[in-house]
Amino acid sequence: MSEQIDLAEYLFTRLRQLGVESIHGVPGDYNLQALDYIEPAGISWVGNANELNAGYAADGYGRIKGISALITAFGVGELSAINAIGGSYAEMSPVVHIVGTPPLTAQNARICLHHSLGDGNFRIFADMYAKLTVAQANLTDPSTAPSMIDNTLRQCVLQSRPVYIELPTNMVKQKVSARSLKFPLNLSIPHNDEGFEDAEVELILARIYASKQPFIIVDGFTAALGITAEADELVRVTGFPTSTTSFGKGIVNESYPNFHGIYAGEAGKQVYRPWVESCDLILRIGPLSSDVNTYGFTTIPNPKYTIDFHRNSVEIGGTNSFTNVHVKPLLRKILDRIDKSKLPRYDPYPDLGNPRQQLEALTPAKTDGVIDQETFWQRISTFFRSGDIILTETGTPSIGGRDFVLPPQTTLINSGIWLSIGYMLGASQGAALAQRDIIRSVTTTHTLTPENPVTADAPPSSRSSQRTFSGRTILFIGDGSLQMTVQSLSDTIHNKLPLTIFLINNDGYTIERFIHGMKALYNDVQPWNYLHAPIYFGADPNDASYPIVTRRAANWGELFHVIGEKEVQEGKGLTIVEVFMEREDAPDALKKLVASAARRNSGQAPPTETNEEGPVRRGSDEKMIKAAG
Template sequence: MAVDIRTQGLQKPVSVAEYLFARLYEIGIRSVHGVPGDFNLVALDFLPKAKLKWVGSVNELNAAYAADGYARTNGIGALITTFGVGELSAMNGIAGSFSEHVPVVHIVGCPSTVSQRNGMLLHHTLGNGDFSVFANMSSQVTCELAKLNKPAEIADQIDNALRECWIRSRPVYLMLPTDMVEKKIEGARLDQPIDLSEPPNDPEREDYVVDVVLRYLHAAKNPVMLVDACAIRHRVLGEVRDLIEKTKLPVFVTPMGKGAIDESSPTYGGVYAGTGSQPGVAERVESSDLVLSIGALKSDFNTTGFSYRTSQLKTIDFHSTHCVVRYSEYPGVTMRGVLRKVTERVDVGKLAKQHEVTKVVNEVAENRDSSDTITQAFFWPRVGEYLKENDIVVTETGTANFGIWETKYPRGVTGVTQILWGSIGWSLPAAQGAALAAKDMGVDRRTILFVGDGSFQLTCQEVAVMIRHNLKITIFLIYNEGFTIERFIHGMEAEYNDISRWQYTEVPTVFGASDKQVRKFIVKTKHELEKLLTDKEFNEAGGLQFVELWMPKEDAPRALRITTEVAARNNAKAE
């Protein structure tokens, strides 16, 4: 048998697929979402050797949504699709991960390098011999793109892409040709883990920024902290909590930052989102003479239509790539190092005495009335009494994303939302990914999903994947006859905001669940809801639980009403 001289010098020859999947396992991935296709099938054979579990997704869009949910819980996720038809189906989900700073590794099985060089007229192509067109599309929604075409470079490409995915907390794209899957590369490199540490700031520049921050902080009379999504995504919550613990500053979260801070903390004040905030929260944040803003993503739905009434002159912004003190920007000085040094060096004796934070929490008692109808105003505060420590709470774009602002989270709850990208239907697969991540991590956590009936219809097949993997998920399907958020933006009675009436609780049965695998409930009144939420077995959430929850068609959370009014005005604006 002929010897390949290109592999003779390798200390530990391993195939490209073995190397790639070993690295995925090393960085914490245990399950890989995706759909099989002829250009990725041989690669999939190598997953078990790396102790990776193949999820077996129902379609590529759901796979991308699920990998996103997995990453938000686990820290990083992965999916495998096939060239062209598969990767394009997944691109919406990948774009959402890019938009919201979620690290997902997207591996695309593609035609052989020979086929590509010869411009062959293959299936899944555009028929024009261009094999780069889909990668070029993906380059706009990934932070690193690597075509694994040359064995001598592949190990470096894989390691670099995974490092970038982790550090920049955004998706990466790996294009794996069929004839590269079993090529041998240096496996000895696997003895050395990938360096996932962030590059440190230049010490002098970092110290200068810290000094400036401390000067304003020590001089402030009533400073507050505002924690947003990128504090979670870029993993600085430890630094944030240390700063809170030392300074005892009042701290607020944005809707995208909900879950970042322990809401039972004496310094926690509530959710700030401009005019969508509870009045007491808005008054406290907007009257502050210094806002320490950490990881801000000031999108329209995260700020109730850009309605912040805070001044940049009174704001210090900490980001993953730079810091901004008032109007002075410091490129390349990242927040982790600055936050650590601010905590170390802050003189607590120089800080203004803080008044006790007035908590603005909607108590259920405030929203009880003589009616037995389940209203949005009643439901979301009541959910706060049902939640337990360390739950994973997933909310869909629409009523759930806005209603959850009024829900008090117990300690350790992970909030999973998609407020910036806002792709309808995302939450169901994301809940599957989040629950699977918890299972892979070996932790016993309830995963609770709140999804509207309209959104559910877009991605309902994901229930089949939940059943297949025996995941512990409780689904609250809000039955209110259509696309509520769209109704409030425009077209309350318009036909295009209506949907077909499904027998929702029968969906798990259609997808193969036995009576032992799923518990089903239809809840139409407060009395029925109370009975369910206090039921011991329901609270234990031993498997899949499906609740069809009836709410009025023209009812919506307070924050959604305010936000959609702004959205409607913005949509109507002319130049």
Template sequence: MPGATENGNGGKISVALYLYKRLHELGVRGVHGVPGDFNLTILDLLPDADLYWVGNCNELNAAYAADGYARMKGMGALITTFGVGELSAVNGIAGAYSEHVPVCHIVGMPNISSQRNGLLLHHTLGNGDFNVYTNMSAHVSATTTTLTETAKAASEIDRVLKTCWMTARPVYIGLPTDVAMSLVDSSPLSKPLDLDLTKNDPETENAIVEEIMELMYKSSNTVIIADACASRHRVLNELHQLMDKTQLPTFVSPMGKGSVDETHPAFGGVYAGDVSREDVTKRIEAADLILFVGGLMSDFNSGGFTYRVERKRTVEFHSDHMKIRYSTYPQITMNGVLPLLLSKLDYSKIHSTPPPEISNTIPRRESLSNSTDITHAYFWPRMGQWLQPKDVVVTETGTANFGILEARFPKEVSHISQVLYGSIGYSVGALQGAALAVKEKFPDRRCILFVGDGSLQLSVQEIATMIRHNLKPIIFVINNKGYTIERMIHGMDAEYNDITSWQHTKLLEVLGAKEGQYKNHVVKTKEELEKLFTDKEFAKAGVIQLVELFMPMKDAPRALVKVGEITAKRNREGST
């Protein structure tokens, strides 16, 4: 195929292959998406860059999967076709933008001549406007480009991919069919992309660090809160060094869960405002100084905006600015401040106090109860006891996202959720992407999904992709007869929160699993749950497994009940 290799072309390479080689450089191997007539020829070139085609059931799921893949590998990529394909993916891309996840969205487009002449092509709006879809994606992308000029294509690709990595947000690359196969100079590929962050102004950075140190030395009760952007913007190493060297009590937000080692003696639990455990709330509210790393104070992440993180006693570390009490420092990044702080602190002047005791203890009323029902209060601590180090845990918007807060993770557990954007069905696609990334890079890790029966119905097809790629996750389907998170907010017995009941234990076979390559489990009682959790073959995760877990319809995790009440109240505010 012309332009498919560099050999015989005088150091030339096709635009599409140039893009793929850069993606490979950034750690991408599996490329998600759905084939369409405007992207078919570029799909042929993937093997030439040592990439492979994943092939999803629809573009929305592909975007979710690229998101999950990126959270495990550092960057994800998907390819869709013009118009109908890219618009189907936009919801998933919007979630990645909201949650700071670097995903490269490549759109196969009609050729330049067709666009310039405004031809009435399929997949258009019939008005000759070929920019309308790009303009839509611009609102959920860190940057966009349509490669209309071959001479500028390589530099544009480099610019866009660097932006994706540096901002940890999605980018959009429109690739017309003719430009994709045009040849460009391959020599820039001999030099890796410069991914070094812009250095902070030294004088300002030093002044900020000096001020933070002074506040830390004066404080007799300092705590750390780790949030989502600590992991998204790659400061977890510095965060753990801060924990190790200071032993300051360290808490995580719901979005930050899994970002720090929960077996660390300084770990103090999950802080979500009034939704937190009482001992955690008291500890945060009593602190003289709060070091808040990578904060995203959305409603569900902050217990319905009930955080008690007052500015007068808070230092905020962000990817593009710093805040110290009432002062804001634009363009000063935590990626520069944290290493300098670690190097300059006099640790003998730091006053540390023990964190609250956090464990996976099942509440006494649950352990003594005669009921055989598996309640959320019982299940999540018990599940925390069952987890193994290095597990990858994916939780769905709803009961699972809130229930997981009651489980203390073993060492090096990764957690994937979508607390801020909260698109139901996200977790199934994200599991596929995460499990694929694990297969590529961390084959010894288990991937485990907790998804409600309602959310599953939105994106269940992606289990077929998992089966096709021989992925072996454990999928817990929480059968509680509908949309429990919605019931907690409004309409406990409303028909619109009901769903059609599925025969979940037939799904794996229907979606392509062969005999001997899958297992189903039905768990309705505590006794059956205990039997499953002590089953060594189940725990090995040697095949894909689905667990249908029955829970009472009106039962919900403690945190979800509180958030539901707060959300319902806010929704009513201002009504007449």
């Protein structure tokens, strides 16, 4: 490599070194020259129908691959994508957003250019993005551009959140030093202070050994923090009763005998909640204390008995808060030092439920019976296999999917706070592409077999690090959500990505109906001929290399027949299964959750209870803020 290369070449070469094999985006006149450098860097251009879907797809790609990239044009393009970037920030997905901007001469002269607001202010959109990204770089100086790129990309990976890079058109071909590309980007996590860390470890171990009724809650940020392996080991080694949040589902091995599904507070089983609230130690790993993820804040434990593990801090017992401590080495040291002989031996806890046993205990469905929300999500679990990536869209799929019984080495993606309807269709395109990129890159060096599955070799922030990827990408989405971002089907077909979609057709926005307006016209959607969509978006039904499979199921017998078909099980091309459900049917947990949301939206105060320490206001903002830190 020459000592001097074009700036755009440096940027895309560095992205490829970090594992980006595909870039999402939409061409525009301010980024066209930069796009010429993508393919020579060994990266594939995805090409999306619009910037919002490109952002959603980049988010999904980043959650699987550990980093992703999105490129848009200045102004109109970047604002179209900003909703997706907001979600990436809120839910910790590492996305590099590259924006092609006008030439510096025009910006400095404050010329009235297209895609601007016409006021000569070319910083306004960058100022917006500064609120939604953890690092920004405006590449205006060839002498500093390489280091700015490296620093920005490093923050993207280490913080697992989006970053923003401006590439002015006149800077694309500017020569920069290539020397740094000879060395891998430093992604190492800073070491904790040894003495300080030892004190924390001993304090935490002492609390564990002294407990009589411990409990572990694994939350969704565990994966983004790169501590999936440590969390899983803690659950396995201690044998403590364990649940996940909805956002954290799928992170730990659900076949462990001490795994008891999702703890749902007031929306779950009533035997579960009082038992958890009587625990004298609760370990929360990677917590997200949002209203949806905590079922109206009813699963946030008493801080007095809680140890919260965040990225750079640990809160112990509501009184000790240690900052500037990195959670991964801290957990590693706890696991290395834990003495199994000192772990508590408590009396058998009540039957908290085991999802696998509950699935086996279901009464067989009648073949002509209506497909109901209450049991569909458990029964469909028989379709899953190890290595699958499963996505559940906001609404009945995300709530119902909490009852999935997942095989080991399965990845589940749902939304824990952003809840942008339609996100999952774009994200599934990105996830399917990331899975294919991982398989392609690994199978070039070894043969893929069931005994030798693909393992993601991803940066430490990867949601999927140490996961195998030899399965399918499966999406569950409602009819209203699909209509939001249906052009993502075109992106999927264009790139011949294998994707299986279970489309829940219940005639509109069911979750909104339960919140308010069950019969209201504004919760209706126009009925579509959904199974015709692949042909409309250009799929070739005669292309044997990319099969198109469309099926419908209006009762249990039809559904079981469909998921038993070899073509559907293989999922080699685009498969859409339209599943019909009743318009006013929903999982019981969703009904309870939206009832709580409806009370808050109307301004009603949450119910108040009393315990031995005094009044407890369930769902209060005060409790949420204290628990969230």
